[in-house]
Amino acid sequence: MNDETSAVPPPAPDAQPPPAAVPHRRRPHYRGDHPRRFTEKYKERAPERYAETVAKVLASGKTPAGTHRPIMVAEVLAALAPQPGEVAVDCTLGYGGHARELLARLQPGGRLLGLDVDPIELPKTEARLRALGFGPALFTAQHSNFAGLPRVLAGFGLAGADCILADLGVSSMQLDDPARGFTAKFTGPLDLRMNPQRGQPASALLAKIKSGDFAVLLAENADEPHADLLGEALAGRVLAATTDLARAVRKALPRLNREDGELTVRRVFQALRIAVNDEFSALDTFLRVLPSCLNPGGRVAVLTFHSGEDRRVKKAFVNGLRAGDYAAITPDIIRPSPDERVANSRSAPAKLRWAQKIPGAR
Numbered sequence: 001m002n003d004e005t006s007a008v009p010p011p012a013p014d015a016q017p018p019p020a021a022v023p024h025r026r027r028p029h030y031r032g033d034h035p036r037r038f039t040e041k042y043k044e045r046a047p048e049r050y051a052e053t054v055a056k057v058l059a060s061g062k063t064p065a066g067t068h069r070p071i072m073v074a075e076v077l078a079a080l081a082p083q084p085g086e087v088a089v090d091c092t093l094g095y096g097g098h099a100r101e102l103l104a105r106l107q108p109g110g111r112l113l114g115l116d117v118d119p120i121e122l123p124k125t126e127a128r129l130r131a132l133g134f135g136p137a138l139f140t141a142q143h144s145n146f147a148g149l150p151r152v153l154a155g156f157g158l159a160g161a162d163c164i165l166a167d168l169g170v171s172s173m174q175l176d177d178p179a180r181g182f183t184a185k186f187t188g189p190l191d192l193r194m195n196p197q198r199g200q201p202a203s204a205l206l207a208k209i210k211s212g213d214f215a216v217l218l219a220e221n222a223d224e225p226h227a228d229l230l231g232e233a234l235a236g237r238v239l240a241a242t243t244d245l246a247r248a249v250r251k252a253l254p255r256l257n258r259e260d261g262e263l264t265v266r267r268v269f270q271a272l273r274i275a276v277n278d279e280f281s282a283l284d285t286f287l288r289v290l291p292s293c294l295n296p297g298g299r300v301a302v303l304t305f306h307s308g309e310d311r312r313v314k315k316a317f318v319n320g321l322r323a324g325d326y327a328a329i330t331p332d333i334i335r336p337s338p339d340e341r342v343a344n345s346r347s348a349p350a351k352l353r354w355a356q357k358i359p360g361a362r
């Protein structure tokens with residue numbers, strides 16, 4: 001008789017009881033070939049396990065979900081010229097792409113402070129950079145608004161920095177996470193705050209604002225050509241979800257074709273984002289205190305993504321040159337190369353400006 005059970009060896013004397021069964025959890029499924037929702041993009045979010053999928057997303061000029069691709073890295077490094085032993089501040093740490101390149105060039109003996117207002121992504125980026133071997137003597141992550149840069153430097157006993165970088169706006173991690181409500185591409189709460197622990201979500205601002213004030217906000221923050229009409233149609237509305245706002249915008253401007261409608265929705269989101277995060281006032285404060293935060297001969301580079309930001313940076317650098325704070329400033333804006341624009345579509349609107357503090361001046 002062939003008794004299969006007799007072939008099973010008896011348990012070893014010190015054998016552990018089998019682990020309690022863990023209920024099996026199915027992966028999120030999606031219809032069709034391409035995952036659409038953030039939760040379905042589990043392969044993109046685990047590059048160590050799904051390198052091939054991530055490579056395909058990158059090759060298509062897109063950014064894998066949950067990551068951010070640093071923009072104009074070579075140009076930023078050329079402007080900042082970080083040297084071993086120097087002090088640098090990355091005012092907008094994000095995913096840490098620029099920081100990683102700076103850190104590699106500040107060694108030995110240098111130091112990088114990485115600031116960000118986003119309390120959700122900051123600890124993840126800190127852990128990622130630590131895992132790459134950047135220890136606490138070389139790198140410090142600080143939850144802070146760059147408007148408070150003088151206080152941050154003083155807190156670390158630093159008189160100034162040799163290199164300062166600000167890569168303005170939002171990160172791809174913020175944009176791609178529907179729970180943060182930054183885009184109409186996904187349904188999510190109409191929030192748009194980089195720091196959800198402070199201020200009010202965009203839905204609350206929209207519900208309270210008067211039509212005239214909203215029209216001004218749309219014109220100033222996003223150069224919106226239909227500002228008055230949209231101010232009338234949207235101000236005071238209670239719209240809880242990103243997609244509710246997008247629908248209301250399209251309904252207010254029914255004659256726009258699909259592409260123009262989408263651009264208008266994007267501008268409305270941009271205007272609200274700038275307002276709820278107080279972005280212009282943070283940028284104005286930063287640009288005002290910047291010369292006092294740079295060591296003599298120190299360099300600053302600022303990447304902007306729309307005209308409202310670039311106008312401010314240009315004006316501050318030109319005035320700083322005239323006032324004798326800066327020895328040199330960018331003669332012309334620097335744009336991403338055609339190759340970078342194809343390789344990373346999110347780089348397309350970027351503009352880089354730099355300035356250098358006069359040597360010998362504090």
Ligand SMILES: C[S@@+](CC[C@H](N)C(=O)[O-])C[C@H]1O[C@@H](n2cnc3c(N)ncnc32)[C@H](O)[C@@H]1O
Pocket residue numbers: 068069070071091092093094095096097098099115116117118121144145146147167168169170171172194282283
């Ligand atoms: C475009 S991303 C930076 C990406 C980063 N250079 C990289 O390579 O990953 C902009 C980041 O700046 C942060 N940020 C925006 N305004 C800020 C402010 N006023 N102070 C500090 N961080 C800010 C955002 O939360 C976001 O993480």
